[in-house]
Amino acid sequence: MELTDFDCVVVGGGHAGASAALAAVESGCANVLIVEKAPHNWVGGNGYFTAGAFRTVHGGLPDLLSIVRNVTPEQAQKIDIEPYSFDNFFGDIMHLGDNKPDAVLVEAVVRNSRDAVEWLARAVDVPFILSFHRQAYEVGGRQKFWGGVALSVEDGGKGLIRADMEALKKAGVNIWFETPAVRLLDECGEVTGVVVHKDGREVWLKAPSIILACGGYEASVELRMKHLGAGWERARVRGTPFNTGDGIGMAQAVGAKLVGDWLGCHSTCWDANVCADAGDRKLSNQYTKSGYPLGIMVNVDGERFVDEGEDFRNYTYAKCGRAILSQPEGFAFQVWDANMTPFLRKEEYGDGVVEKIIASSIEELADKLAEHGLRDRAKFLRTVSEYNSAVSRRRLENPSLRWDPAVKDGLSTQSSTKSLTVPKSNWAVPIDTALFLAVKVACGITFTFGGLAIDPDTAGVLSEVGQPIPGLFCTGELVGNLYYSNYPGACGLTAGTVFGRKAGLGAAKRAGK
Missing domain, CATH: 3.50.50.60 (FAD/NAD(P)-binding domain)
Structure with a gap:
């Protein structure tokens, strides 16, 4: 000593x-x-x-x-x-x-x-x-x-x-x-x-x-499973692998009070193809995949599961990460067409940063997604078709609405003639123009x-x-x-x-x- x-x-x-x-x-x-x-x-x-x-x-x-x-x-x-x-x-x-x-x-x-x-x-x-x-x-x-x-x-x-x-x-x-x-x-x-x-x-x-x-x-698989629950062993650690609850344990040993949301954490949409146990010191936050408000997200069964346009990304990404984790296999796909890909941030979606799945038709995209884990090709095609139909009907009823990514623009999938069970409340535009792009995403955990x-x-x-x-x-x-x-x-x-x-x-x- x-x-x-x-x-x-x-x-x-x-x-x-x-x-x-x-x-x-x-x-x-x-x-x-x-x-x-x-x-x-x-x-x-x-x-x-x-x-x-x-x-x-x-x-x-x-x-x-x-x-x-x-x-x-x-x-x-x-x-x-x-x-x-x-x-x-x-x-x-x-x-x-x-x-x-x-x-x-x-x-x-x-x-x-x-x-x-x-x-x-x-x-x-x-x-x-x-x-x-x-x-x-x-x-x-x-x-x-x-x-x-x-x-x-x-x-x-x-x-x-x-x-x-x-x-x-x-x-x-x-x-x-x-x-x-x-x-x-x-x-x-x-x-x-x-x-x-x-x-x-x-x-x-x-x-x-x-x-x-x-x-x-967040970097302790054991503590994640203990506090956050089953399934969180599949989360990707976004940052340092050295945050394993040491301070909590030391403080508790001298009588400190534990408070807060022990079932909650800061999570996000994260590249599904990267290391699960620690962040990357070179690309670091570039593995975030926050472009989902510009498109849609589907799970391995080809179904949408979140309102991608509920609010600005700043207010939804933490819960979207959790939502991805709760999907079958714990991953999902983000999908866009040629009209929206120019608005994706290059630091997150650029060449050499993420594996891009590109196709000249939505049918070809479905085939390629199947190679990356999509289980229901037909359901995916129906999902895109139903989404596009709902977007079009909303626009017919509201011709004055204009797409604007800097405001909540009201372009949604909900109208008097057609409404989706899982809506997209803003920035809903058709996915119908080649080339089509998809990336595979998982849940990245930042802190508890x-x-x-x-x-x-x-x-x-x-x-x-x-x-x-x-x-x-x-x-x-x-x-x-x-x-x-x-x-x-x-x-x-x-x-x-x-x-x-x-x-x-x-x-x-x-x-x-």
Whole structure:
């Protein structure tokens, strides 16, 4: 056993952990350490694998221009970004979570979101950009943003983690890689340190505060099956393979309260042909397949099973991932015709990124899909035919409607003469023009929703009786009670920053700084 003293120790080196460490230094801590289970070549946790998007309250384009780096004055004249208010942001989380999230916790994220991204831009030098490539369509010569998100990071999660690591280096924060935390030191109900394994030996790290930022349990097949249920062993891990519930177990051992949606997780449509156990460090988020609102999705029996146009992709992708997993064989096909393929993002659907199934007729496409697992060719053809008929009848009754991917345009499959059992509520256009394209998709799991109870003001971990556990803080994907059932895209990095800053400030106060 070896004893080492620090002002603060952060467990987990992703974006949330980096935010906590930097905030601790900024608040006066002189000796801050991050311990990271992963080796250096897996630096960044799940943050590395994200698109780098941040959901935040803002006042529209003029408000965001002050922190982004990719907009010239000339470009700004052709950009439409609606303000995104506190009520918008708060309402999106609560609505998608069926009003089950802790409203006070949600309020803390939303109210501090704009200040958090400002801090990242100024203090951490995060290279923010407007997300033209993911959150805007060009309509009538103007870039129209949609879905409540406009802000991203240059080079996505990779760019974010580079900025974090550079800021940590400048701040003098060391990171010990390949150093898993195994248990918390607890003296009379107060956390006084953490035990880690380093270089084959046990090391006791003493500190007034420990900040847990080591993610959920999505990379553990055993815990997924235990909490999420049967079938989740088939999910593809989108990010780091090192998030296996360690922080939850350590905190529970010192009396932490577990809260939140233990049946829920952040999932998405994911390439079915990639590794199931970990994300890819090169293509990372490019394996996301989010173009389903532009077409349809069918299962192996040739049947549609979700409303692809229920809402903007930001608000539906998490539950669509789960829906794919629940289908026979746990995969599905996304299908488009030639009219929609130009609108698919090349970073997700480009040559060399995904296996494309291309055909000159819908019948030929059915034959090719059969080679990739489609079990009922005839049903698939009937599904497409019925879909096209429903789309046409809706248009006949509503000739003034026009397709517009930047708004919920009302082009659906429902009319007075024909309505599908599984509707498509917006962006429904016929699939009738060659060439036809399909890709095979599965469920990719990003992080789990169940986690630790924290004080919304301090990010301090709460005990089973609701009292703060002195010396223990939490941020990132370990925080429970923030999301239920579904998830508005781009909240995770924002929440990790907000609670990371609170945890870092709390740690500095305990260190007497």
